[in-house]
Amino acid sequence: MKKIYVIHENSEWTVHLTRRLEELGLPYEEWHLDKGMINLLEEPPEGVFYSRMSASSHTRDHRFAAELTAQVLAWLEFHGRTVINGSKALQLEVSKVLQYLELTKVGVKTPKTIAAAGSDQIIEAAKVFEGQSFITKHNRAGKGLGVQLFQSIETLKAYVQSEAFEEPVDGITLIQEYIYSPESFITRCEFVGGKFVYAVKVDTSEGFELCPADACSIGDLFCPVGEEVEEKPKFEIIPDFYDPILENYAQVLAANDIQVAGIEFIRNEAGEIFTYDINTNTNYNSDAEAKAGKYGMLELAKFLGEELKKI
Template sequence: MTGKIYVIHENEEWTVHLFKRLEELGLPYEDWFVNESLVDLTEAPPEGVFYSRMSASSHTRGHRYAPEMTEALLAWLENHGRPVFNGSRALRLEVSKVNQYMALNAAGIRTPKTVAASGKEQVVEAAKRLGAPSFITKHNRAGKGLGVQLFHSIEALEEFVDSPAFGDSVDGITLIQEYIQAPEPYITRCEFIGGKFVYAVRVDTSEGFELCPADACRIEDLFCPAGEQPEEKPKFQVVEGFDDPIIEKYEEFLRQNDIQVAGIEFIRNAAGKIYTYDVNTNTNYNAEAEAKAGKYGMLELATLLGEQLKKAAVPA
């Protein structure tokens, strides 16, 4: 076996479980932490397989320019023909919900009606243009549910944007989106590895919109209300035997956009229509839900990376 598995990221709390699985499988890997970095464009990259876990919420951890540095790194790797999982196209969708929605729509996948705006006055104008009785705001470059607020009137939005509570997205773009009312307070998150469906998770939304499944979020991330739940009602629950035509559309969407690893979230309205509203290309998994179901995303991912490393070592 030649080379290593290089994991590109900016949050050590989200890579510990993957590294554990790589070690269990005896696979060589290198932790490529990207914040303040150097890429010598005159040199060739190392041999191996590269997997990017760059996050849209990196700026909340003091890593404001990590996505931009990762974009430079991925351009370098791809130019030299290195095998890259979740490369530059995946990163583009990770850091922009506008790009996500346009790509989803191009693949024939329904998304909520959305208007993008820059500036407080335009945020209010966007809500007027949307014309929905209830709507939510969210950051274009987000993660961790950043900027997500529910409103039932233009007046409430105007009061909010003029208050200290309002904060711009790091890229200056706020989205105003129709609120999809589900008959029950839950959404569904579908996990994909190698571009193929692995399992679906039912996520209880009765406590709010921030739905990060990572174990680290449950303990330390105040943006993510995934704390202890009553035994009879876990926040995250793997759905046994989930089968819906949306899966085929999601897999085609991932193929079209060269995304190998993702968690895609959708909600059903009262009529049963599916609205897809988020694509997470640095997806995490909930340990308790996986243990109960006997399915392990990071093990599947580590196995995939190991197989690809072997293929990369075989002479063409």
Template sequence: MEKIYIIHENNEWTVHLTKRLEELGLPYEEYHMGEGMVDLSTIPPQGVFYNRMSASSHSRGHRYAPEITFGLLAWLERHDRKVLNGSRALQLELSKVLQYMALNQAGICTPKTIAATGSEQLIEALKAFDGKQIITKHNRAGKGLGVQLFDNFYSARDYVLGEQFEEPVDGITLVQEYIQSPDSSITRCEFVDGKFHYAVRVDTSGGFELCPAEACQIGDLFCPVGEVKEEKPMFEIIEGFNDPIIGLYEQFLIENHIQVAGIEFVRNSEGEIFTYDVNTNTNYNPDAEEKAGKFGMLELAKFLGKELDQVRSSLALS
């Protein structure tokens, strides 16, 4: 029987989707790639394969999960299986450098960024931002891993040369101009089936740990950027959000064969938008969704069910 196959490495993030699939009575199977194996001499089963591999897998002890997932996706795509968020999506998930180049190709503005390896090269990169606030981050990250904010070159240099410096898993650190939001927030746009679903305002006054999932809200890395001055929700869905950036994002997703994503941007005091992250294993915040009555995992489950019906119809005709 044809199924929905979920490719992932984190049960805590996937359980919300499988619950929705069960609610809709949709058959599914999980491919947990924390430790994986792909028999390339066999033929894959029929169904819909949805890739949710994460750039932060190494932070959960699954260092090589993305690498074996590339093999799995190549096997599936070689046999013309229906793959959602396939090899290209995984490439972008694992590299912000590739994300920024693809975003720029689509006419989408990103912050000034320099990629570097090695302390000497990092310090040279920092000099290009002297006099400005600077962010350092990991090229392969997820969950805000390695994000640090510095007021000047000297504090950033001390971090790079100090014991607290966190080496990225792929060795590439990004040095980026900090874009100041007037209200200390960023906006995350969610897309299902390549179409805009909703936008959520994320309060960054407490730090850059911005993963919407419940599992990310306790015990993960935290980068303070100032005191929280008032009690307010960290995630809040924006009613009636409408901006020309949505059209650019949807075209970007089409060009890069991505069906499901969360794309984050910051707007400066002049109203200019700078896009800085594409999440292809997107999660949703339950409190914000409950308040707004919009449910990303439910829409995703419905989308997967529709894709499964199309596969079944094609097989019936063949």
């Protein structure tokens, strides 16, 4: 029987989708690729294959989940299967350098960034931003990995040469200009089926490591999920959001065969938009969605069901 295959490595992030698939009566099967094998002598089953592989999978002791998934996706695509968020999507998911290059192709402004490998090179790269604030982050990131704000090269040097320094899993650290947002929030634009669904305003006043999922295992101090006691919610869906940049985002997604993504941007003091992240393993916040009456996982489940009908 044809079915929807959900490729992932984190059940806590996937249960919200499978519940929606069950509500719609859609047949599905989970492929949890923290480990596994591919028999190249066999053809994959018929169906729709949706990849939710995350760039941060290694932080959950799934060190080679992304690498295994890349091979599985290549196998599926070789046999002509319908793959949602396939090989190109995964390539962007695990590399912010590739994200910025693809965004730049269609005229989307990204923060000034230098990629460096090695502590000496990180310090050398930061000299470009001397006299201004800058941040570091991991090239293969997710959940704010390696994000640190610095006011001076001396402070960066002390950090890089200390035990507190977080070594990126791919060895590449990004040194990036700090975009100051006077209202301390970023905007995340959600796309399903390559089409814009909604934009959510995310409060960043308490830190950089923000995840919209209702259940996540990142274990950091700033995870805002489920903090219902706050008067000011971390996540708010913006009613009737529109900006011309949405058309550019849709171009980027189409050019890279990405059907499902959350794209994040920040506005500086002059109101200019700087886009800094394409997340192809997108999650949604149920509190914000309930207040707005919009449901990302439901739209995603419906989209997967329509794709299944086409086979």
